[in-house]
Amino acid sequence: MPKEILIVDDDPDFVETMEIILQGNGYKTRTARNGEEAYEKVKEKVPNIILLDIMMKTKTDGIWVSEKIRSDDKLKEIPIIMITAVNKDSDMAKFHLGQHEDMEYMPVNVFMEKPIEAKDLLKEIKKLIGRP
Numbered sequence: 001m002p003k004e005i006l007i008v009d010d011d012p013d014f015v016e017t018m019e020i021i022l023q024g025n026g027y028k029t030r031t032a033r034n035g036e037e038a039y040e041k042v043k044e045k046v047p048n049i050i051l052l053d054i055m056m057k058t059k060t061d062g063i064w065v066s067e068k069i070r071s072d073d074k075l076k077e078i079p080i081i082m083i084t085a086v087n088k089d090s091d092m093a094k095f096h097l098g099q100h101e102d103m104e105y106m107p108v109n110v111f112m113e114k115p116i117e118a119k120d121l122l123k124e125i126k127k128l129i130g131r132p
Helices: 012-024 035-044 063-072 091-096 117-127
Strands: 004-008 029-034 048-055 081-085 111-112
Touching: 004 012, 004 035, 004 117, 012 029, 012 111, 012 117, 029 035, 035 063, 048 063, 063 081, 081 117, 111 117
Parallel strands: 004 029, 004 048, 048 081, 081 111
Antiparallel strands: none
């Protein structure tokens, strides 16, 4: 049975591109458009890994989702790859990723900046969950 990846992003073009790449490499995919929908889908059926956008148009962004997942004993071991257009060295990313003195560290396994190369994403997924 193929390993399942939950893609969480409010950009339908990005989601479609990820589905094409991942399904073309043998993975099964599900999608969510926002953090709340993602959390509900994770509770319904636990994916092998989550690809998670950091900033979405709703109040339940990627940070909210990762915090909810990491605080749930049944879900906290799910690998998360944070994919974002926010440069990881920017002040905003440092603040959101807990590198700011007033914030706790936000646990994600990998942080990748958009645009991402398919081969780099697949390499990270294979490190975390193996082949499909």
